[in-house]
Amino acid sequence: MAALIALAGCASNDSLSQQYRDGNEKGFIAGDFQVIEIPEAERGEPVEFEGVTETEENVSSDDYRGGVLVVNFWYAACGPCIVEAPFLEQVWQDYRDEGVAFLGVNTYDQPATALSFAKDNGVTYPSVIDVNDGKVKLAFVQVTPIQATPTTLVLDRSGRVAARVIGQLESPSILATLVDGVLEEKMP
Numbered sequence: 001m002a003a004l005i006a007l008a009g010c011a012s013n014d015s016l017s018q019q020y021r022d023g024n025e026k027g028f029i030a031g032d033f034q035v036i037e038i039p040e041a042e043r044g045e046p047v048e049f050e051g052v053t054e055t056e057e058n059v060s061s062d063d064y065r066g067g068v069l070v071v072n073f074w075y076a077a078c079g080p081c082i083v084e085a086p087f088l089e090q091v092w093q094d095y096r097d098e099g100v101a102f103l104g105v106n107t108y109d110q111p112a113t114a115l116s117f118a119k120d121n122g123v124t125y126p127s128v129i130d131v132n133d134g135k136v137k138l139a140f141v142q143v144t145p146i147q148a149t150p151t152t153l154v155l156d157r158s159g160r161v162a163a164r165v166i167g168q169l170e171s172p173s174i175l176a177t178l179v180d181g182v183l184e185e186k187m188p
Contacts, residue, residue: 033167046159049139051128054114067099069155075108076117080168085121087172
């Protein structure tokens with residue numbers, strides 16, 4: 001009887017098992033694509049974080065106050081992260097002169113891998129290496145769900161989450177529209 005229960009457990013229909021059976025094992029569970037905009041009156045507290053980038057630079061939430069910040073949670077072996085990397089870079093290049101900053105949060109890799117990914121994919125904005133202690137992700141999880149990798153957040157000038165994109169960006173225009181909306185908001 002115990003063997004039957006164990007076998008039944010192995011035959012579960014979870015996403016990773018189904019990927020294996022279908023022969024398209026990705027090794028991660030992708031989230032369904034969702035875009036969530038949060039009205040100004042419903043935004044929570046500002047996110048307070050600090051970390052170290054792949055080039056050993058210290059960064060914190062204080063460095064970005066007063067400007068719009070786009071935060072992307074990613075790691076190098078994540079297929080959707082690779083696909084969306086040029087979209088993020090395009091929006092970064094289009095908006096960097098308008099007071100918009102970008103910061104990646106690498107949740108899995110060491111600095112050398114993150115730097116290699118950036119070089120291979122033309123990414124020029126920094127990423128916090130959060131694999132060792134997860135403090136940056138934890139700071140964001142306290143104010144908004146991080147349900148899948150990748151997840152992209154747009155923070156307003158006060159450091160509050162104004163929009164969340166769950167899953168792979170399908171085009172740069174989606175993120176550009178979200179950034180435009182936050183840029184149009186009056187300064188606090």
